[in-house]
Amino acid sequence: MKKFLLFLGAPGSGKGTQAQKLQNKYGICQISTGDLLREVIARKTDLGKKVANYVHNGELVPDEVIVEIVKDKLAQDKDIKENGFILDGFPRTVRQADLLRKVLQDNNMQLEAVVFFEIDLETIVKRILGRLTCAKCGKIYNSYNNLPAQEGQCDVCGGKVARRVDDTEEKIRKRFSIYKEQTEPLLGYYEDSLIKIAGDKDLNAIFEDLEEIVSAKINA
Ligand SMILES: [Zn+2]
Incomplete structure (x- = not known):
């Protein structure tokens, strides 16, 4: 089953866990920025060294660099071409979303659903x-x-x-306020394809909701 999905939600909303479950069951590739960056660094190419530098110095990896890495992944990964992807933790800002839109266009890919994990x-x-x-x-x-x-x-x-x-509680609250400020505007950005899911239920109940949404979209 081939799907192009994007998961949105605060850190700790459970979207990563659910993306993993969806990948295990249906083969749809989970693309998390953290994993991508680790992958690139491990390859020790010029790009990898550049990324390692940012991470090592505790700096944010610039939007252009992250988008470049995602672009490579989409263009080259055979599993993604066959089974689609779940973007998890990317884009993080409206600017990244604009850049992503262009990359998807270039690859003839279109997001089918943006799933928002709603949780307080x-x-x-x-x-x-x-x-x-x-x-x-x-x-x-x-x-x-x-x-x-x-x-x-x-x-x-x-x-x-x-x-x-x-x-720690302090760090969790800090991460949440950064998410609120930088990432939550994406809910408006993706208004047309947004599907909300209750992120405070237990893992299996959320997965059932998700399967329903995904399969409804698939057959539509
Ligand atoms: Zn152990």
């Missing part, structure tokens, strides 16, 4: 503060209803299970 800040704070991650294998637990059997120790690999350093 307090729910995100509660959700992220409860999240515990294994430092070794990445398995995610949570302190409300899914703790490892041994406190602080991963059931799978025995690694150390703890909250990520970046997940």
Whole structure:
């Protein structure tokens, strides 16, 4: 099944998790900017070195550079050509959305749906503060209803299970306000193809909603 989708939502809205689930079930490629940047850096090309520099110095990678990387990915990745993509975390600003529009045009691709994961800040704070991650294998637990059997120790690999350093309440609120200011204007930008989904339900319920939306769009 080939789909061109874009997921919008605040950090912690669960869109990345759902994109991953959709990829696993239908083969639609999840394109997350974080993964793309890591990929490019690992390749150690000129572009990779340039990106590594920004990241290393704690600077934002400029829009043009990110768009260039996405453009390469769309043009070259065979899976994307066959199965489509879910853009996750990109575009982040209206300016990036303008640049993306041009890239999609050049590749004869058109966004079929923009899915917005609607969730309020307090729910995100509660959700992220409860999240515990294994430092070794990445398995995610949570302190409300899914703790490892041994406190602080991963059931799978025995690694150390703890909250990520970046997940303090202050940092969560800061990330949310940046999202509000820079990314939320995209809701207006994509008004015509926007579909809202309740991001505060449990994972499986959200995925069911998503499958319904996606398949309705597919058959339309
Ligand atoms: Zn582990």
